[in-house]
Amino acid sequence: MIIDLPSTTASAVNHALIDIRERGGAVAVGRVLNLVIVTDDSAQVEQSIEAANEASMEHPCRVLVVARGLKRAGTRLDAQIRVGGDAGASEVLVLRLYGPLADHGDSVVVPLLLADCPVVTWWPGVSPAAPAIDPLGQLAQRRITDAAAAAQPIKALESRRTAYTPGDTDLAWSRLTPWRALLAAALDLPPYEDVDAVTVTGAADNPSTDLLAGWLRARLEVPVRRRTSPPGGGIHAAVLERRSGPVELVRPDGKVGTLRQPGQPDRQVPLRRRPVRECLAEELRRLDPDEIYYAALQAMTEVEGRRTGATKGSRSADARRGP
Amino acid sequence: MNMAMKVARRINPLVDPRDKRLPRIAGPCGVVIFGVTGDLSRKKLMPAIYDLANRGLLPPGFALVGFARRDWADENFTELVHGAVREHARTPFREDVWRQLSEGIRFVPGSFEDDAAFDELAEVVAQLDQERGTGGNHAFYLAIPPAMFPVVLKQLARTGLAEQTADQWRRVVIEKPFGHDLRSAQELNEIVNDVFPEESVYRIDHYLGKETVQNILALRFANQLYEPIWNSHYVDHVQITMAEDIGVAGRAGYYDGIGAARDVIQNHLIQLLALTAMEEPLSFSPESLRGEKIKVLSATEPVGPFDETTARGQYLGGWQGGTKVPGVFEEGGLRPGSTTETFAAITLEVDNRRWAGVPFFLRTGKRLGRRVTEIAVIFKRAPHLPFEATMTEELGQNALVIRIQPDEGVTIRFGSKVPGTTMEVRGVTMDFRYGSAFTESSPEAYERLLLDVLRGEPSLFPVNAEVELSWEILDPVLEYWTKHGKPEPYPAGTWGPQSADRMIAQAGRSWRRP
Structure with missing residues (x-):
């Protein structure tokens, strides 16, 4: 069910929600969190809602989409309520803000949050330089950004590092989880030797590659080098050097990885790029500060061969698609 | 702080209890299923194995061996698994996941009394250690009536398939009924514990x-x-x-x-x-x-x-x-x-x-x-x-x-x-x-339990x-x-x-x- 409330106020939206609940039976039961999505009023609105709806299968939530429209227009709030089949396992409130109101999304969001439930703010596109200071970020205990969606992903990742506040996280980090899991599993096996050095290879503007290098540096405390592979492939390879030979995880085609270890047959492993909904569902699974992410961000500065400046060109299609 | 972290057994520097998002993948291993044509195998086990693979929780090089009295080649068994997965898996079917999984599927034909068939099974398992790198770690899933446990267990013992060393584990998974009264349950436990020590026995109560x-x-x-x-x-x-x-x-x-x-x-x-x-x-x-x-x-x-x-x-x-x-x-x-x-x-x-x-x-x-x-x-x-x-x-x-x-x-x-x-x-x-x-x-109960078997986590299994x-x-x-x-x-x-x-x-x- 979709209900449009043009030119409205937050309290009218609240009224409408209670009304729907009374007429349709208990629609809003068992929500476990509030998810605030901050976007421009563009195609991104629907894409983000779709991802949130799919993630809501795992985390029933109230989704509040703050879509910022033209600032030159007159002050106006257009709201839309979606419940039932149009909203996955969640209820979606799309709040389109125009004019001066566009900068005061928090004033509309605050009265519409579910009581007591944690708040997560997600910027699927361009995110503020310091998410924790942003008014919509301040509402949340967890702030999700996406460096890969920035015009200059590596630079965006740099600013995540300098502006880090506990509760921050980035989808470039969740895209990395399968790689991290496989590398961790590889070290669970004999021979139990120390890792002496690490090389991580990936596309120049791929922020996940940098984070992987940072994570390995933070955990292993050995020299880590970052190398560049041709654009378009995300993360290409991670090689952990050990006395008896290297542990190599290589993914040339962006789909299937090969794990090589001395004395073992090559093992193939599906390692496709993760869609946003999967990363989002993972992000919503935990709401406490991610210390491991923080350590990986900090350790990026100790990675050799890493470029922190702007990369050429505008938003790269490769970065957008993740590791 | 700047000293290189030591990689030692059980101390994995890449693992940290605070790293809650890191899934723990099972180590190299394979599963051997007895009774592959039953409902349990087709509706629960095989789909659960695929779902685990799809979620990236099975080790690279995982192997699945079927054993049954059928005149089948590997391909026939692969087809059976494919059908079961297509019909009953919880997660969407993905060709790349299936391809990796199917490369590790083997079939051994024979009856439970047939010594030659179990010798072949032992060979297939040893080969998988070479080809797929299963590392000598294997779980034997007895999806068969308990009356057949003694003969199968005896065969596993005879062929050395039940033997464990410090570096490789062998586990046995059994389903209810665990006997029909106290006496028969004790007898069954004795038979199983004769071949597998209690810590290697996983009794599935899917609840x-x-x-x-x-x-x-x-x-x-x-x-x-x-x-x-x-x-x-x-x-x-x-x-x-x-x-x-x-x-x-x-x-x-x-x-x-x-x-x-x-x-x-x-x-x-x-x-x-x-x-x-x-x-x-x-x-x-x-x-x-x-x-x-x-x-x-x-x-x-x-x-x-x-x-x-x-x-x-x-x-x-x-x-x-x-x-x-x-x-x-x-x-x-x-x-x-x-x-x-x-x-x-x-x-x-x-x-x-x-x-x-x-x-x-x-x-x-x-x-x-x-x-x-x-x-x-x-x-x-x-x-x-x-x-x-x-x-x-x-x-x-x-x-x-x-x-x-x-x-x-x-x-x-x-x-x-x-x-x-x-x-x-x-x-x-x-x-x-x-x-x-x-x-x-x-996740389905079977996914969770099967993964726990492969990771050696016994909490959810009754002793x-x-x-x-x-x-x-x-x-x-x-x-x-x-x-x-x-x-x-x-x-x-x-x-x-x-x-x-x-x-x-x-x-x-x-x-x-x-």
Whole structure:
């Protein structure tokens, strides 16, 4: 069910929600969190809602989409309520803000949050330089950004590092989880030797590659080098050097990885790029500060061969698609 | 701080307990399934294996070996698995995942008595260690009737397949029934433990893999709200129900002679009782958890006299949910004259300070009103009501209901004023559900349990002692039933025979309609 409330106020939206609940039976039961999505009023609105709806299968939530429209227009709030089949396992409130109101999304969001439930703010596109200071970020205990969606992903990742506040996280980090899991599993096996050095290879503007290098540096405390592979492939390879030979995880085609270890047959492993909904569902699974992410961000500065400046060109299609 | 971290056995520098998003992938290993053509294998095991692969939780190079008396090549078996996965897997089918998985699928044809076939199996397993890098780690899943366990186990021992070393594990997975009484359970345990040490034996009780069942522990021990009233001061009684709407026709051969009590109460319901009644474990380590379960099971006893405190029945034909269904004898579920029960209800008590005087009513049956499994903790009425009797006529007892399937969730029942000018208090329910769609993303019990087998996490598997203790609880009732009376018929689609209502009524209570 979709209900449009043009030119409205937050309290009218609240009224409408209670009304729907009374007429349709208990629609809003068992929500476990509030998810605030901050976007421009563009195609991104629907894409983000779709991802949130799919993630809501795992985390029933109230989704509040703050879509910022033209600032030159007159002050106006257009709201839309979606419940039932149009909203996955969640209820979606799309709040389109125009004019001066566009900068005061928090004033509309605050009265519409579910009581007591944690708040997560997600910027699927361009995110503020310091998410924790942003008014919509301040509402949340967890702030999700996406460096890969920035015009200059590596630079965006740099600013995540300098502006880090506990509760921050980035989808470039969740895209990395399968790689991290496989590398961790590889070290669970004999021979139990120390890792002496690490090389991580990936596309120049791929922020996940940098984070992987940072994570390995933070955990292993050995020299880590970052190398560049041709654009378009995300993360290409991670090689952990050990006395008896290297542990190599290589993914040339962006789909299937090969794990090589001395004395073992090559093992193939599906390692496709993760869609946003999967990363989002993972992000919503935990709401406490991610210390491991923080350590990986900090350790990026100790990675050799890493470029922190702007990369050429505008938003790269490769970065957008993740590791 | 700048010293290189040491990679030592069990200390993996890439793993950190704070890193909660990092999934723990099983180490290199393979699974050998005996009884590949059965329902269990096709509907549960194979789909669970694929779903695990799809979620990236199986090790690279995982191997799956089928063993059966079929004139098949690897391809035929692969086809069978493919079909099972396409039809029953929970997660979407992905070609790349399937391709990696299917490369590790092998089939060995032969009967369980055939030495040559098991020699071949040993060879195939050794080859997989070479080709796929399974590292000598293998789990043997016995999806076969227990009567065949001895011969298969003997073969595994003879061919050296059951032998473990410091660097490679061998585990055996068995399904219920774990015997049909205490003696047979002990015999079975001996046979299994002869070949595999107890810590390598994984007994599957798929109820324990369900999210809501694990949630019982969270509900009880992570909240301040319930534990203070979780005792005989406040709890009047507990009802544990597992009702099925299907008949026994599909499992006719197996079910006759077993019956509802052995099939469901001995394992699922007594396990649920243990989780509901046990004391708080020191930690969630397997030892502490089992320790508490064993303690509470040791204190649990059936309440007599059994002709008053137990009930059993067999379903007749009738109308159920808008369909006309045959009775258990008409559909060939039982041999004519069989006294195997399709409905069983018993009364238990837990003899410790917390539960003294609180009856636990357990019931299960086929072809009942609807399919539901739940634990209902019914509280005593408030000791004093400052209302006049007319105001609280409609007020029932407070209840906390943990719904396990379907529609997982928790319900609390309490009194509330009916809107209006008169003071009238009536029972209402407050319902928490994980959302109907939630189950789509929450893993199947078999996924969780299979992964735990491969990772060597024994918490969710009942041990020897638990199995034997549950038989000790149930055996007196079963003995009484063989000697006295026979099951009372009940129409399909109802909540069991009248003796079940009489049984609980003589205790001064009544069944909740689930």
